[in-house]
Amino acid sequence: MRGTLAVYQKELSTYFRSPIAYYVVVFLTGETTMAGTLQNMGILLLTLAPVISMRLFSAEYGAGTAELLLTLPLTPWQIVLGKYLGAVTILLLISVGTVVDLVPLYIFGTPETTTILAGYIGFVLLGMACLAVGELFSVLTHNQIVAALITAAVLLGFWFVGHLQDFQRSDVLRSLVGYLSFARHFTDFIQGLVRTDGVAFYLVVSAVALTLSASYLQWRR
């Protein structure tokens, strides 16, 4: 636990000493005012999550610090989890930042708080899945830009994979493609539906990606 915490703290202090975190936070908070909907926030997240996650491991390989991190008394899981929690914290800060945009909504109207809350839960869960996938590609490559581009490509693929439903004849494939769609589950959330399978879907995606990351670190020795 202590090891995970130390990695987590180190992650946060390196984030906030580099411009990326500020850029991401400011960009997203500013953007939602214009976009106005959580749907757009979701799509934006697909391109911004890779920017947060790309440096998680690629930067360590590049700077030679991976050799330190992987020879300190830390298990692969402690490293992967500490870094992941650091990235998720940035995501939460972004989410909190966007709350500012709700102020005029509450002053000039009467929005449905539960729907908004459900949307935020979906936003955070989607972000968690994106960051876990991003961490996996960061573990796999030494180049941050490559990590970001592959992550963005994969996330966009998962987002739009639902559209393939129309081309599937078999029901099994159709429902599988639908189930894999990041967008479909997210749409449920922003409509106010917090469904178990939606929550489980994002959590399972995160868990699988994190497990693969930790396993890769173990295997690469």
Next chain:
Amino acid sequence: MSLPPAAIVLESVSKRYGSRTIIRDVSFTVGHGEIVGFLGPNGAGKTTTMRLIAGFTAATTGRVTVAGYDMATDNVEAARRIGYQPERPPLYDTLDVSAYLRFVAKVKGVRRAALAGEIERVTAACHLEAVVRQEIYKLSKGYRQRLGLAQALLGSPEVLLLDEPTAGLDPAQIQETREVIRDFGRSHAVLLSTHILAEATLICQRVAIIHHGRLLAIDSPSGLQRAIAQTNRVSLQVTALAGELRAELLSVKGVTAVSMLPPDRDGQLTVECQVDVGHGIEAAIARAVAARWDLHRLERQAPTLENIFLQYVADRPNGSEPA
């Protein structure tokens, strides 16, 4: 009554990456309170061996044991007892020096109450006091190198692995760093790699010579010198005629070959004799030469570590099996 196990034990360790074999069947040990130097040209496998011991990579075959822990299965437990300075200082540029050291100390399990004292100790030992509050990216190369050493010293690990610890330092800093290593080595096991032979002779009790991933020899610097001295040379300066001198020298028992440079302006010859094993050869040569000519200088050349190293490397090209 059993001896305490050695701090570092390598048993027939090999490392392959795909079809390339980086380390072949290397075995050696480093005891507590011992400084062992790891000597080899660039690309000999020094860094890979260091990484195997540090747990950054795992051996393909063979066994690495550090502080009694098998690195294949208990590497995290072993890591608590290892301080490792990789060849390139593993520094987070955006952190400041004290935040960096605090991070490493915490992960190494230094208690919260002892944290400040421990950081103070290593910064003082590595002469980093002046830059404690500075961001790492602002540090000069010498400071970066010493910060890499400082993090390795945190928590007083049983085993210290230093991959070229004095690279990039100025002469005064090299002196200070060697002092730190020597101090630490009195009570801990230290393995340091270097391609500077003088460094190995100065601070190491034993020197391991590695080439093409194979361990060629491991012994004390003087032991290595003795081993090579057996085929060593006697050099002399004599005023004489070359042909006669050559014949005379070859008639001395034990002299196997004679080579000489052309005479200088004063007619002095510089001669090198290849001699056999045994004592008293210098005296026999001196007697034979001095009886007929002016002998200006005669000495048995003690091999420098440099010679030893070159000899070992030259004897076994391309990692072929030693005879």
